[in-house]
Amino acid sequence: MKDIEFTVESNIFLTKSVLELKLVASEQLPEIRCGQFLHLKVGGEFLLRRPFCIYKFDSHSVTLIVAVVGGGTRRIAEFKAGDKVKAVLPIGNGFTLGNEHRKILLLGGGVGCAPLVTVPLTYPDREYISYIGFANSEAVMFEKDFGAFGKTVLCTDDGSAGRKGYVTDVLREDVEKIKPDVILTCGNTPMLKAAARLSAETKIPAYMSGETRMGCGVGACLVCACAVKQKNGEIVNKRACVDGPVFSLEEIIL
Ligand SMILES: Cc1cc2nc3c(=O)[nH]c(=O)nc-3n(C[C@H](O)[C@H](O)[C@H](O)COP(=O)(O)OP(=O)(O)OC[C@H]3O[C@@H](n4cnc5c(N)ncnc54)[C@H](O)[C@@H]3O)c2cc1C
Ligand code: FES
Numbered sequence: 020m021k022d023i024e025f026t027v028e029s030n031i032f033l034t035k036s037v038l039e040l041k042l043v044a045s046e047q048l049p050e051i052r053c054g055q056f057l058h059l060k061v062g063g064e065f066l067l068r069r070p071f072c073i074y075k076f077d078s079h080s081v082t083l084i085v086a087v088v089g090g091g092t093r094r095i096a097e098f099k100a101g102d103k104v105k106a107v108l109p110i111g112n113g114f115t116l117g118n119e120h121r122k123i124l125l126l127g128g129g130v131g132c133a134p135l136v137t138v139p140l141t142y143p144d145r146e147y148i149s150y151i152g153f154a155n156s157e158a159v160m161f162e163k164d165f166g167a168f169g170k171t172v173l174c175t176d177d178g179s180a181g182r183k184g185y186v187t188d189v190l191r192e193d194v195e196k197i198k199p200d201v202i203l204t205c206g207n208t209p210m211l212k213a214a215a216r217l218s219a220e221t222k223i224p225a226y227m228s229g230e231t232r233m234g235c236g237v238g239a240c241l242v243c244a245c246a247v248k249q250k251n252g253e254i255v256n257k258r259a260c261v262d263g264p265v266f267s268l269e270e271i272i273l
Contacts, residue, residue, distance in 0.1 A: 020110055020237070021049055027102040028080070030095075033160050037130060038085040038096055039074075042104065051076045053137035054113035054203075054228055054265050057106040058236035059083070061091045069095070070233045070260070072134035072205070073109065081108070084133040084160070110236055111264045114203050114226060116142050124199035124223075125149040125165065126214060128186055128206025132161045134228055135205055139168040148172075148197055152186025152210070155179045187213035194221055201225065208273055215268040225268040231259035246272040 025042035033039050051073055058068040069091045075082040087096050098104065114134075116123065123145050125135040132151050139147055147169035153159045156179035165171040173181030174189045182189050187210055194217065202225035204214045211227050218225035234242030238261035247257045247270045254272065257263065 022107045027098045030098045036087045041082045043080045051109045052113040053141040054134050055109035055111050057108035060105040061094050065091045074133040086130045120201040122146045122199045124202045126204040127151045128210040131206035136164045150186050150190045218268050228264045236260050
């Protein structure tokens with residue numbers, strides 16, 4: 020984990036409220052694994068950095084997907100090519116696959132699809148099937164990214180693109196046919212709760228990256244504490260920033 024200076028290469032709106040921000044580093048980046056995130060210094064009146072999953076990366080650059088939801092992300096929307104920004108990375112445990120996980124189901128909701136795009140970069144030798152869900156056709160992103168590494172099922176809540184319905188409901192109809200070894204998911208809390216129910220009913224193990232609020236991002240402040248049920252039934256607090264952000268859906272209490 021290192022605090023690195025980046026230059027903004029591009030910052031473009033993919034939809035009305037979602038940006039794709041590409042940052043080029045002043046030095047070679049440390050090794051990044053799928054599902055890890057960075058902590059971006061926003062500047063201005065914002066003392067706390069903001070966490071973002073790493074959507075794409077190479078040895079000298081990272082690309083982020085940023086939903087503009089509040090003051091910090093509105094400020095990020097104003098970043099211009101050539102601006103200098105700092106970010107600590109890589110943070111967190113990321114998604115880890117076992118050798119027994121050959122057929123991987125990626126389940127993404129909205130901007131939560133972003134960290135799943137890096138999974139095949141870290142694990143190129145697996146089979147991937149992706150279910151990605153958005154509110155409507157105007158919010159659809161990432162279809163090409165997922166299409167590049169396997170079958171992709173697009174869903175929208177209102178049916179204006181792809182199959183109609185919540186992505187977890189559509190997956191529920193198909194999951195017995197697919198029989199994935201593991202589900203990796205990222206999205207909002209209601210979607211993760213639905214994924215946890217599906218995982219419990221089908222006994223397919225599932226791992227998620229969630230929406231915890233963060234302070235320091237380095238394990239010191241406990242702002243990101245989340246409750247996790249251990250194998251012996253005991254409930255303990257873990258820090259989403261350094262113990263997560265990826266947890267088993269069987270263990271995390273959402
Ligand atoms: C590990 C991790 C990875 C993330 N990756 C991404 C990503 O790839 N793309 C992306 O767009 N967002 C991501 N987020 C969420 C992002 O960090 C927040 O949306 C952002 O910090 C909000 O900053 P703000 O100042 O604009 O909003 P604020 O003014 O702080 O809050 C505005 C609204 O956003 C909500 N919000 C604030 N923080 C979070 C949060 N951590 N999660 C969910 N909602 C929040 C608040 O409840 C409030 O409703 C991630 C969060 C975590 C913990
Ligand atoms: S954000 Fe400070 S301990 Fe996790």
